[in-house]
Amino acid sequence: MFTKLFAGIAMPMLLSFTPLLAVxxxxxxxxxxEIASVAVTANQVDxxxxxxxxxxxxxxxxxNFAQTMQRDHQxxxxxxxxxxxxxxxxxxxxxxxxxxxxxxxxxxKALKAKTGKAFDQAYIQNEVSYHExxxxxxxxxxxxxxxNGELKGLLQQVLPVLKEHLQHAQAIAEKLGATK
Amino acid sequence: MAxxxxxxxxHSTPQQALSRETPTDTVWIRGLKFVPxxxxxxxxxxxxxxxxxxxxxxxxxLDSSWGSPNLPSDSSWSFLMQQSAAYQCTLHxxxxxxxxxxxxxxxx
Numbered sequence: 001m002f003t004k005l006f007a008g009i010a011m012p013m014l015l016s017f018t019p020l021l022a023v024x025x026x027x028x029x030x031x032x033x034e035i036a037s038v039a040v041t042a043n044q045v046d047x048x049x050x051x052x053x054x055x056x057x058x059x060x061x062x063x064n065f066a067q068t069m070q071r072d073h074q075x076x077x078x079x080x081x082x083x084x085x086x087x088x089x090x091x092x093x094x095x096x097x098x099x100x101x102x103x104x105x106x107x108x109k110a111l112k113a114k115t116g117k118a119f120d121q122a123y124i125q126n127e128v129s130y131h132e133x134x135x136x137x138x139x140x141x142x143x144x145x146x147x148n149g150e151l152k153g154l155l156q157q158v159l160p161v162l163k164e165h166l167q168h169a170q171a172i173a174e175k176l177g178a179t180k
Numbered sequence: 181m182a183x184x185x186x187x188x189x190x191h192s193t194p195q196q197a198l199s200r201e202t203p204t205d206t207v208w209i210r211g212l213k214f215v216p217x218x219x220x221x222x223x224x225x226x227x228x229x230x231x232x233x234x235x236x237x238x239x240x241x242l243d244s245s246w247g248s249p250n251l252p253s254d255s256s257w258s259f260l261m262q263q264s265a266a267y268q269c270t271l272h273x274x275x276x277x278x279x280x281x282x283x284x285x286x287x288x
Contacts, residue, residue, distance in 0.1 A: 064271075067271075160213075
């Protein structure tokens with residue numbers, strides 16, 4: 001009984017937790033190749049969540065949102081890849097990228113275990129938390145630490161995209177009664 | 181006017197082709213916003229929407245009477261605006277814009 005109750009409480013916490021918030025507070029020193037790796041990984045993670053949503057959800061708002069996430073984050077990866085090739089920079093794996101992948105694996109597992117409205121609510125809650133954390137990291141770590149002007153510029157262009165995604169996710173969360 | 185040169189022919193039908201008599205106005209799509217978000221037209225005018233963002237957008241009236249296809253980065257689409265309309269990008273629903281068509285007889 002207690003375990004069941006605890007599991008019910010623990011799941012939303014697991015889904016809303018993200019190591020990026022801690023990363024932004026710690027302000028790790030990242031080189032440009034490491035920033036490029038974090039940027040690409042952060043986009044890949046949200047594409048992974050979108051793919052799960054498109055497999056599991058029948059809600060038109062969730063499906064429209066997930067399709068936009070897939071399309072937009074692929075566009076950002078394409079731009080980032082073109083830029084690093086132009087700059088002859090090889091993205092370098094680092095602790096932040098690794099923690100993003102670790103968290104993605106945990107969150108994807110938790111999402112896959114849910115169905116119906118519970119899935120839709122968990123997915124969109126996670127999208128709100130994830131975009132809040134990524135915006136925080138881009139604004140307070142990646143942009144200030146980027147040395148190359150074009151890399152900094154690309155990150156600055158990505159910010160309004162992320163902020164719109166957050167507002168879009170918040171509106172759906174409210175509609176689905178999934179606000180925190 | 182330089183704007184018509186930016187038109188993507190793929191998104192223009194013969195009926196939508198620019199005429200020398202029809203005034204043309206431009207709405208830029210940048211930073212996930214329609215700029216300007218409210219466009220005032222002195223009568224019927226063709227409006228060109230130019231997507232300068234890195235992501236795909238579209239432009240659709242809220243009453244579903246008109247709408248563009250998906251517009252990739254650096255593409256454009258135009259439409260002859262005959263009536264005032266509120267519109268949005270359905271891919272990014274927080275992006276909203278307004279076209280206000282002021283007809284001569286409504287100015288008095």
